[in-house]
Amino acid sequence: MPWRSGTEYELPWARVPFVRILIPFALGILCSNRTTGSLLLGLAVLVPSLLAMIGAHRRAKRQVMPAPWFGLASLGAWWALGFAWAALRDDRTLPNHFFDPEKQYQELVVEIHQVDEKERYWNGYSRTFLEIGDSINRNVHGNLLIRIPKPGSYNPSSGDVIQARFRIQEPFKPSFPFEFDWNLFLHRRNIHHFTYLDTADFRVVHHPGPGLLESLRARLDGYIREAVPSDRDYPVASAMLLGSYKKMDQDLFNAYSATGAVHILAVSGLHVGIMAHIFQYLFGFIRIGKKKPVQLQALLLIGIIWAYALLTGAAPAILRAALMFSFLTVSRLLLRDSSPVNILAAAAFVLLCINPFDIYNIGFQLSFLAMAGLFLLYEPFRTLITVENRIVQVLVKVIAASCAAQLAIYPVVGFHFHQFAFYFWLTGLISTPFSYLILGGGLFTLALWPLAGHLVPWISIPFRYGVLWMNETVSWIYTLPLGKIQGWWPSLADTLFLILLSGGMAYVHFQKTRFSFNCMLLCGILFLSVLILEEKRNQTKTELVAGTHKNRPWLWIKHRENAFLYLIQDSMKIPRSYLEKYKLREENIIYFHPGKQSLLSGPLRLEGNQIIFGEKHFEIALEDQKTKSEYSKFQPLLKNRPAATPSITTQKKPGLPDLISFAADLKDGPSPRPVESPYLRIRIK
Amino acid sequence: MKFKPFPAFFRYTLHQRKSQFALLFMVFILGLVYLYIHFFPPQSGYVILPLEKGEDVNPGPSSLESPVESKTSVPTALRIDPNRVTLDLLLEAGVPKRVAGTWMKYLAKGGKIKSSQELGKIYGMDQSLLDKLTPHLVFENAGKAKGTALNLNLSLNLNLSLNPNTASVRDLTAAGLPLKVAYTLDNYRKKGGRFLKPADLSRVYGLQDSLLQRILPFLVFEQEEPDANPHSENPIADEIPPSPETVDLNRSDTSAWERLPGIGPVLARRIINFREALGGFHERGQLKEVYGLPDSTYHAIEPYLIPSPITRLIRVHLDLPLKKAHPYLSVKESRILANYIRQHGPFKDPAAVIRIQAFDSTFWKKLLPYLDFSTP
Structure with missing residues (x-):
């Protein structure tokens, strides 16, 4: 590696201001224990930090590179803001939380905003807003998970408002050292209580019909079902195009999971990118006079991407993609040279402002880490091999992108799912062209459906066969030896270390100084030594x-x-x-x-x-x-x-x-x- | 070589500092908006009445037979359009002030009253007051009531009586239930639900309290049979119809089994499959033979099991040798039996089979209840 020497090299932090905000903000959210005390502590740190910022700003005046006091105060302010914001957004912090430990039963009116169907029950994620008292009703707030048994005379749907007597409980803590911690899982979703619905003692106050998006989604899903009649392929087609999760063939799902292709089944940045590419190409034909209306095209694209994001359920991954796309498009319109890392950090910052607990969401973590990996580690991988042949160049680029994303996410995948997909690079090679075929073919099919009539089976051929071939290819990769490496249980410390190691690789690549390399190496050796000693101690x-x-x-x-x-x-x-x-x-x-x-x-x-x-x-x-x-x-x-x-x-x-x-x-x-x-x-x- | 990554992290230009303040201000505004929404939530607009406790749902036909005299009387000539009435008019009609106020609030929030029965939605409106007001009510679009409204045939068919556990969908709709609610009730029954008292009907989705009140006088509930001893010596004579709490060994389906503690869909399916292969359980203890059913679970469910007659017997003189193995009698063993019958003639009584030395007493103890010795 050609090291830089004898020169001063500074990281371009000025180009990534949102990264400087996001780091302390996210750390503040993670540090917060989400109580009223945290809120007060956060505010207690925030106020002096703000005052320090104002003081440093006035003192710095117009200096080109002022002393770092403002930066230090800003770090404290954003950390405190994250700390306080997480505490403020926690259900239990503000007054009028619905839970009353003195009462065995509470009569509550709740609105179910999300329904999750399981085999023997439904999970209704709801918000409480009224408690019916003996003499007086009171406005309350708080999230409540309602478990509704099957079969029953009541099928819940999103938007239902129900009134019932509930016996409120706290989610069960694990009674086993390695049992799934349901309590922590719900706590991270800002849900601290759950209950069972007694269908003998409740009333449906309001049952709205399906909304516009829901009706449209159901209709499109019906078209997909007709276009892809195979029971094996239909769930994949529906998941890729509409983000709706149907029960899949278990073997097929295992194949996707083992080969590292399961991200294709979740609507995310890949799908947004392909959609944007397709529509950008189509809008390229629009002319007003002789000119291309660039602003109009950009606005139309943003509108379509957001409509698609809402239609597919607005998961964190697709919101991230839609936000990034919007920021990138607007910055280009305004002729601003924005760093993609900065845009990524801005998207993360916005999502955390809306819901700070998204930071615990696995989809959020994987989505942002994958993008960060692509931005920071793609170049080092791409420049490892240089070839003349253009086809091989394309292959190298695709594999480099897969490696870059995988290097960033594999510690988190190991932490949550305890496995590593060895053939991720092969899956990456096939997933992109197939995704283009499926999404393009699907859009084509759905757009022409009302007009096609008897031609439907013909126009849906690319779509149908795209799904079939992708399923077959993924299933074949699954049969290869060493398909999935299982039984890997990194601890939180291991995971953080591996992420930092990946980040360090990018850091060394961009810095290209021997000193930075030595620093990273030393930190790595120290950290690894501590981990090995701890592991040894645990084993003995x-x-x-x-x-x-x-x-x-x-x-x-x-x-x-x-x-x-x-x-x-x-x-x-x-x-x-x-x-x-x-x-x-x-x-x-x-x-x-x-x-x-x-x-x-x-x-x-x-x-x-x-x-x-x-x-x-x-x-x-x-x-x-x-x-x-x-x-x-x-x-x-x-x-x-x-x-x-x-x-x-x-x-x-x-x-x-x-x-x-x-x-x-x-x-x-x-x-x-x-x-x-x-x-x-x-x-x- | 100078290397300063970290100081650069803390250094901000003028423009960057101003941007920081702007961003902090925006986040602060976001926080204020969140607090505003929390402390001043938008009003829902729903009319919410307290849930009636189970024992109070049915005031009983007697209350209709002897209505409580209202303290107020409505002037004879008064005509009240419930959707356009004024507060003064209501007070003049003798409606209590509180109820009148609630009525006005309901209308102010966009509520519509399409029939006299819907007036029951108004909090505080009791039956006696409703009876007093009903003759004076005038509805603007009385002829345009939607299909989901209560079928007024109910008021004409005073001799109607319905058993909600047995009435057909047709009878239920004839009584005035909307078709959708009637189907929901029927589906609930098919899944094993039963209505032993009026409060149980509130489980039916779509059956609103007001509707329930209207049809309640015409409903007939079965008298609960005295609890039969599930451990009776003669379970056939003391046959108890299966209820959600008990399970008939030979007639209940998987959903009934799944209601027992410790029995999930897999075990329920295994029990049913084993039962079908056997032709029925002749005693509870046979459940222990079901693969994967723990002993503890068996003891937990035993009190809920109601024995009943076996559904399928092996006709010794007709069905042997078996083409398909019975769990207690393999094809080979059935050939042995068939050969014995061919050599020694038909069995005259069950005791005769025990003489066959190819099988031991344990074998016969299990198999005998499944054998039918009647000669063709």
Whole structure:
């Protein structure tokens, strides 16, 4: 690499002002714990920061490169604004939140704004606005997730206003160390309570008909169904064109997921780009007199892209694309030379202003990281290989784009989905031309549908066969060896490190200084060392975890590479992915059922500061603060076992090993553990 | 070599500083707008009445037979157009002030009253007051009522009586229910729903309270049978019609099974498949043989199970040898039985089969309830 030396090189921060705003703003949102205290703290930091900004601004006057005081104050102000904004937007911060912990039942009027259909129920995401009291009604606010059972006489739809008596609950926290944290998932969507709808005790106050967009979407979906009659291909066609998610063939979905092509099924920047390209070409024929009306074309394009974004459900990915497209188009109209990175940051900033909790949305994260990767890492990959042949050049460019995007997103994909698609580069080669064919063919088909009559099967050929061939190609790639690498469980620290590493690569490429390279290398080595030591420490420690899962108590002991999981009673399914993560071996999963032969290797008991498990003696690591606090809850559970019959068996059988009594305590006994930790975790030496 | 990435991050030109302030101001305005919408939300315009508690839904036919005398009386000559009435007119008509005020607010928000029954929407309007006002009501477009309005045939057919658990869609619509509501009610019944008391009808989507009040006097509910002992020795004699809380071993479908604790769609399907293969369960304990049904789940659902007769028997003298295996009798075993019958003649009584030494007592214990020994 040709290093720069002997010259001063400064990053062009002036060209990316929104990046300088977005970084502290996003950090502020992430740091906020979204309480009234956070709001006040944010405001307490914001006000002096603003005053400092004003003071620095006046002092700087017209200096070309003033002292960085303004920048420091600005950093603080934007961080505080993000911090306070997240707190302000949290449901529970402002007064008149609907939840009243004193009442067992609350009669509320809610508006369902989104319905998510599952196999046995619907999830109705709703906003409360009125509480019916005994003598007086009051205006309330807050998000509530309503679970509506199937089958029932009520099918919810978006826009419904219902009145019912609800028993409000908080979402369940995981009772298992590796269980999906539904509470956190909803919390990040600003939903803190849920309830079940009792269909015997509710009323539909208002049921609007389908809106214009919904009717149009349903009609277009009907056309797609006719144009693509195959049950296997139709869900893909509908998802790509309209963003509507139908139940797909599971094998086909697995193929898309494993090959890294699942982003094609979600309407996002790729679709917006293709749409814009197609319409730009079509609008190129518009003339007013002899001139091309550039402004009119630009406005029409922006209008069409936004209409498409709203028609397809306005997911964060497509909103990002629509915003970026709008900003880029307007900047070109105004003859401003805008950095694409700045436009990307501006789009992120706008979306976070509208809904700060989008930062936790996986679609938001992947969409923006992929674009950032494309902007920052495409050049380094593209310039790795130089060829003369034009066709090979195109192939190199497409693969470079795939690599750039993948390098930015693979840590997040690993964190959320625990897998890596090895053939992403191959999928990238085929997805773009097929997407053009499908989207172009689909637009053509839908536009001509009302006029085509009997010609419909013919005009829809490119569309129909485009979907079919893409499905077949993706399915073929899925059959290749090493198609999907699974069982990768990076922690949050690992993920951040890998993202920073990718960013560092771009940084070094643009800086081209040996010093910057050395800095990145040193940081990388230090960080990696810390991670390795932490991983080593985690692997050598022994943990005992006790909890209940679906009302069945269980015990887990992890000792070095071995993990023993004891499940009390029957039929508790452990997902395979969890076996991989915690290196559980099937032979070490032992089910215990009273009445059958005991499969335990020995009883579990507590003696002093030691846990005795069969022939193994484990000393509790009381120097670990968390263990110490958990131990204080753990002890009474073993010592003060109630004499009552454990409810997991119908009668207490004499001679039961201590394990069963201990497990029964967790279920039946007085539980001193707080709600926040439904399971106990003790470190053992 | 000088390298200063970080100081550049904090350095802003004049133009950039001004832009920062402008952006901060815009975000501040956004925050104010959000707070304004929160503290001064737009009014919904819906007329919302408190939910009636289950036991209060049905005032009962007796209340119609002996209406409470209203304290007010309406002047005989008064004509009231409910959509154009004034507050003074309402007060003159004897409507209480509070109710009159609510009525005015309802009209002010764009509410329309198309029939006298819809007046019941007004909060505070009780039956007696409505009865007093009804003869004086004048509707501008009385002849243009939409199809979803209550069919006024109800008022002419005073001898009508309906059992909501058995009435056909035709009967329900003849009684005045809109067709859509009648179908919804019918679908609810098909999925196992039952109406044991008037409050249960509020579960039917589209059946508004006002409509329910109108048809309530004509509804007949079945008397609840005394609870039969589900552990009865003679389950056939003590047959209990399956309710959502109990499940008939041999007649209930998957949706009924799924209502039991611990039974999901997969287990329900397995139970049904096993039952069909067997020809019916002759005792509850056979459920333990269903693949994947945990012992704990069986004990949990056992109290809800109602035994009933087996639906299909193996005719020993006609069906053997079997072409398709029965869960308790394989094709090979059926050939052994068929050969025995061919050699020794038809069985005269069930005890005779036990003599066949090819099979043990456990085999016969399971299979005997499924055998039909009647000679052709």
